[in-house]
Amino acid sequence: MLLQLNHIYKWVKQGGKRVFLLNDISLDVEEGEFISIMGPSGSGKSTLLNVIGMLDEFQEGEYIFDGEPVHSLKEKQRAKLYKEYIGFVFQAYHLIDELTVYENIETPLLYKNIKSSERKALVADMLDRFNIVGKKDLFPAQLSGGQQQLVGIARALIAKPKLILADEPTGNLNSKQGEEIMELFKELNTEGVTIIQATHSESNAAYGNRIIHLLDGSKQLQPQN
Amino acid sequence: MLKNYIKIAWRNIWNNKLFSFINVISLAIGFSASFVIGLMVYYDFTFDKFHKDGDRIYRATTQFISPEGTDHFNGVNALLADALKQDVSGLENVSAFYTYRPLKVEVESRDLVFKKPNHVIFTDSDYFKVIDYNWLAGNKATSLLEPNEVVLTQQRAESYFPNTPVENLIGKILMYNDSIPAKITGVVANFEERSDFVFQEFISLPTALQSDLKSMVTNTIWDSYNSDAQVLFKTLPGVAGNTIQEQLDNLSKSRADKDDLADGEWSRFYAQPLEELHFDTRYGTFDYSVPQASKKVLLNLGIVALFLLLLGSINFINLTTAQATQRAREIGIRKTLGSSKKQLIFQFLGETFLLTLLSALVSVVLAFWLLRVFAGFIPSGLNFGLFANPWIITAMLVLLVVVTLLSGMYPAFVLSGFKPVSVLKNRLSSQTSATGFRKGLTVFQFVVAQVFIIGTLLVGKQIDYLMHKDIGVNTANIAYVKLPWNDAAITKKKLLKNKLATIPELSTISLGGAPPASMYINSNLVEFSKDGETIEVLQEQRFGDATYFDLYGLELLAGRKPINDTIKEYVINETMLHKLGFTAPEEAVGQQLLMGSKSYPIVGVMRDFNEKPLNSDIQPVVFVGDIYRDWFSQFNMLHFKIEPKTQDLAGTLEKVEDIWKSVYPDSDFEIQFMDETVANFYRSQQRTQKLLNWATGLAILISALGLLALVIYTTERRIKEIGIRKVLGASLMELQVLLCKDFLKLIAIAFVIAAPIAYWRMHIWLEDFAYKTEMSWWVFALSGIGMVVLALAIMSFKTLRTAMRNPVKSLRTE
Ligand SMILES: Nc1ncnc2c1ncn2[C@@H]1O[C@H](COP(=O)(O)OP(=O)(O)O)[C@@H](O)[C@H]1O
Numbered sequence A: 001m002l003l004q005l006n007h008i009y010k011w012v013k014q015g016g017k018r019v020f021l022l023n024d025i026s027l028d029v030e031e032g033e034f035i036s037i038m039g040p041s042g043s044g045k046s047t048l049l050n051v052i053g054m055l056d057e058f059q060e061g062e063y064i065f066d067g068e069p070v071h072s073l074k075e076k077q078r079a080k081l082y083k084e085y086i087g088f089v090f091q092a093y094h095l096i097d098e099l100t101v102y103e104n105i106e107t108p109l110l111y112k113n114i115k116s117s118e119r120k121a122l123v124a125d126m127l128d129r130f131n132i133v134g135k136k137d138l139f140p141a142q143l144s145g146g147q148q149q150l151v152g153i154a155r156a157l158i159a160k161p162k163l164i165l166a167d168e169p170t171g172n173l174n175s176k177q178g179e180e181i182m183e184l185f186k187e188l189n190t191e192g193v194t195i196i197q198a199t200h201s202e203s204n205a206a207y208g209n210r211i212i213h214l215l216d217g218s219k220q221l222q223p224q225n
Numbered sequence B: 001m002l003k004n005y006i007k008i009a010w011r012n013i014w015n016n017k018l019f020s021f022i023n024v025i026s027l028a029i030g031f032s033a034s035f036v037i038g039l040m041v042y043y044d045f046t047f048d049k050f051h052k053d054g055d056r057i058y059r060a061t062t063q064f065i066s067p068e069g070t071d072h073f074n075g076v077n078a079l080l081a082d083a084l085k086q087d088v089s090g091l092e093n094v095s096a097f098y099t100y101r102p103l104k105v106e107v108e109s110r111d112l113v114f115k116k117p118n119h120v121i122f123t124d125s126d127y128f129k130v131i132d133y134n135w136l137a138g139n140k141a142t143s144l145l146e147p148n149e150v151v152l153t154q155q156r157a158e159s160y161f162p163n164t165p166v167e168n169l170i171g172k173i174l175m176y177n178d179s180i181p182a183k184i185t186g187v188v189a190n191f192e193e194r195s196d197f198v199f200q201e202f203i204s205l206p207t208a209l210q211s212d213l214k215s216m217v218t219n220t221i222w223d224s225y226n227s228d229a230q231v232l233f234k235t236l237p238g239v240a241g242n243t244i245q246e247q248l249d250n251l252s253k254s255r256a257d258k259d260d261l262a263d264g265e266w267s268r269f270y271a272q273p274l275e276e277l278h279f280d281t282r283y284g285t286f287d288y289s290v291p292q293a294s295k296k297v298l299l300n301l302g303i304v305a306l307f308l309l310l311l312g313s314i315n316f317i318n319l320t321t322a323q324a325t326q327r328a329r330e331i332g333i334r335k336t337l338g339s340s341k342k343q344l345i346f347q348f349l350g351e352t353f354l355l356t357l358l359s360a361l362v363s364v365v366l367a368f369w370l371l372r373v374f375a376g377f378i379p380s381g382l383n384f385g386l387f388a389n390p391w392i393i394t395a396m397l398v399l400l401v402v403v404t405l406l407s408g409m410y411p412a413f414v415l416s417g418f419k420p421v422s423v424l425k426n427r428l429s430s431q432t433s434a435t436g437f438r439k440g441l442t443v444f445q446f447v448v449a450q451v452f453i454i455g456t457l458l459v460g461k462q463i464d465y466l467m468h469k470d471i472g473v474n475t476a477n478i479a480y481v482k483l484p485w486n487d488a489a490i491t492k493k494k495l496l497k498n499k500l501a502t503i504p505e506l507s508t509i510s511l512g513g514a515p516p517a518s519m520y521i522n523s524n525l526v527e528f529s530k531d532g533e534t535i536e537v538l539q540e541q542r543f544g545d546a547t548y549f550d551l552y553g554l555e556l557l558a559g560r561k562p563i564n565d566t567i568k569e570y571v572i573n574e575t576m577l578h579k580l581g582f583t584a585p586e587e588a589v590g591q592q593l594l595m596g597s598k599s600y601p602i603v604g605v606m607r608d609f610n611e612k613p614l615n616s617d618i619q620p621v622v623f624v625g626d627i628y629r630d631w632f633s634q635f636n637m638l639h640f641k642i643e644p645k646t647q648d649l650a651g652t653l654e655k656v657e658d659i660w661k662s663v664y665p666d667s668d669f670e671i672q673f674m675d676e677t678v679a680n681f682y683r684s685q686q687r688t689q690k691l692l693n694w695a696t697g698l699a700i701l702i703s704a705l706g707l708l709a710l711v712i713y714t715t716e717r718r719i720k721e722i723g724i725r726k727v728l729g730a731s732l733m734e735l736q737v738l739l740c741k742d743f744l745k746l747i748a749i750a751f752v753i754a755a756p757i758a759y760w761r762m763h764i765w766l767e768d769f770a771y772k773t774e775m776s777w778w779v780f781a782l783s784g785i786g787m788v789v790l791a792l793a794i795m796s797f798k799t800l801r802t803a804m805r806n807p808v809k810s811l812r813t814e
């Protein structure tokens, strides 16, 4: 088992009342799974991904990642954990505008204190794999949306994470670009990377081997069709 | 990692060219001021630090102690050196020296004459035992023991005997004032480090008996102090300064008049440690030709530099935190990519350091230029070469780091504290608090700028007042020349006066002493008996012939002027009149002033005039003729008026000089103008003014740049809002008010804080003057309005353009 959420509650106080963003979420994720989280806008998909990615806190429940109880870890240990095992892909790509493609992909390695020669090799591999060698000295603003998302994925993968969290990775792309990204995810998954993605789209969700439906922060039973 | 940081820092600097420029310029101004002032501090604090046994070297000075307070005097009497040797224990060496100003020195073997050599002293061989020199020729054991011997420094030797090996100089003869020969017995190296011991020629003390200093050197009156008489001594190792001072106190008291001592009046010799010499303005140094360093001035300069640095740092903090939202996304991303808070802090501090470094580089150029602008303030020995000094370089680096931390810490913590989720979701709550902080800093900037502005205006007003106040003395078109003091014959002076009378452009020529208003002091104590009581008055004397009064527009209120030049009759001023206990001028006429056992009549009363700079009140002044002529003529200047209609001033002055040369062929002709003399009273205030103008200009510049950047930034953020408001029908004026009112509020708050601070500070400054300009309300109002106008101008530069934009365009781009 890669991670396990047990009865997670997350709320914010509004006018003295609790507004639940996540309401009693329990979820087991095995290594090698490809999970799609579906639900309408505002249903809590991003919140759930951020909690899994340890970027966001929750008020109640247990979260065990790779055998470590995340809920009782200190900030520092938690940061170490996600730095080691998790990669993020965002709807808005979130590349650093001031850095080139090459430098964007390289950045996570810098924070892991990897030697320069090794970094070079790793980044070169990644550029090769995604066919963007020719773009390596361009800045994000000079790329199309699909290309930017490719760079985003390359960056998420560079540190060889066990888990990729993708929050509507194709939300800003046209359907053809979206399909390419999904194919890529499929391929990564077969290579053994665990993927959790949030999406609106039924067709994208279908790339996953399990679909979780969220509504107002609660997990819904999977409707049978 | 570092490379990555530098790269992104550089790109950030480059992409925000305007803001970076503002940051760099603001900091560079602060840095350059700090560098220059740091150089001055270093320069002045490193005087005489190198002497062998420097902690055992003292100079004797004099304090005149009385119940009213203590006066400080830089010289001693001629007996002190011997008294120290006999009565004070714990001293290794005692040396007496007398500063000497020969008119000329002739280098016999080269038949060359040098006029007025400076830094010449008569001294004994002990001088070289107290102050250690490196001997290039001769030695200290055998030098200056006999009359008519002289030791030169290498520099002086080089100017008298260019390109001559120093060994060859031994035995050469110098002839002072045509009558005093001196054989060179040694040459010493000049000090390589900074020293107040500026002397270049050391003539053996017995030689002084052949000079006009004879009476001073042989004076046996204990109470006769002279600023040219100096004593240096060195204590034995391990002897504390206070044991010497105790003995000096005992010595001074034992020689004091018993009655005076009982009244609390005595003259105390003070052992001034070498380390106090450079800064103690009460006693001065040995070189009067340059203004003495003052810790107070250095402190004030330091405060100015500190404020400029603070203003620059504030710009940096404000601009960086204002831009935080733009940086926030990058921070959020970096955190999701695994960056720790610490790493982010280092990244931002690194960026700050890079900017600071850039500013420092710019500031070196600025400093070079500032050193030229302020050449008048800066000692001539201080040059750009000092920048290479390791201490200075270390201090600069430390300053860089401090400024980096000062300006970078807060933004770094604010920025690195952003939570990645809220950043990526565009929910930034930490922003509001930074806005408050930013406002506080902006207010601080404007407080500083405003205080500087008010200060500048008031200093300007005071100086204007000093320069234009009627001092009761004519100054226009009046000039005077100093007559040669070594040619005292009154007949020659009269000859000169009569010859000058032939120049038609000159009128009202007068022989006299110093002008009515001048820095010269010539005072004596007189007694006056009235109703059985005797009062003592210290009176300042002004000497002149019959025309002196008319020339300078002095006015008699009662009585008459002295009937001739040499009769001892006194014309007193109103202040003196009141001191003597009279109210009506007529009452004093015919009264007698007592000097010693003799009495002299008051024959007239003149209207008060300011005989000194307006820092001080009018003191008792008397006008007399040349009453000491039998002993020493006090008519040592010749005054004249140049007809106001004179076209060819230079030609007229040439005629005066020609006549001068015919009477005094050997003496230098130096003309001074009365209006300049009065203006020169306030030279130090004018220097303060110049400095303050600069500081104010720079403070305004930095604050204005900061304001401009903030306005650009906040206005950019509101482009969409402005577009919508415009579509809804807002007028240009309404938009302008909307955009500017927040900043104007800050400026108003700043004014409210600044006005009392400026009032208080200027009140202190004005306390130095007996005559003060008013701290008028309009000065404050003017400076406040000026600030608002300036701020509006700066803001309109951006806000007007924004407000005039086509709303369709701005809404589309959003
Ligand atoms: N920190 C927060 N404070 C208040 N409301 C929040 C916060 N975070 C998320 N929300 C709200 O929770 C709901 C779920 O948000 P989100 O997880 O972004 O949904 P989704 O990604 O499914 O569109 C939304 O209604 C959002 O406005």
Ligand SMILES: [Mg+2]
Binding pocket: A045, A046, A047, A167
């Ligand atoms: Mg979402």
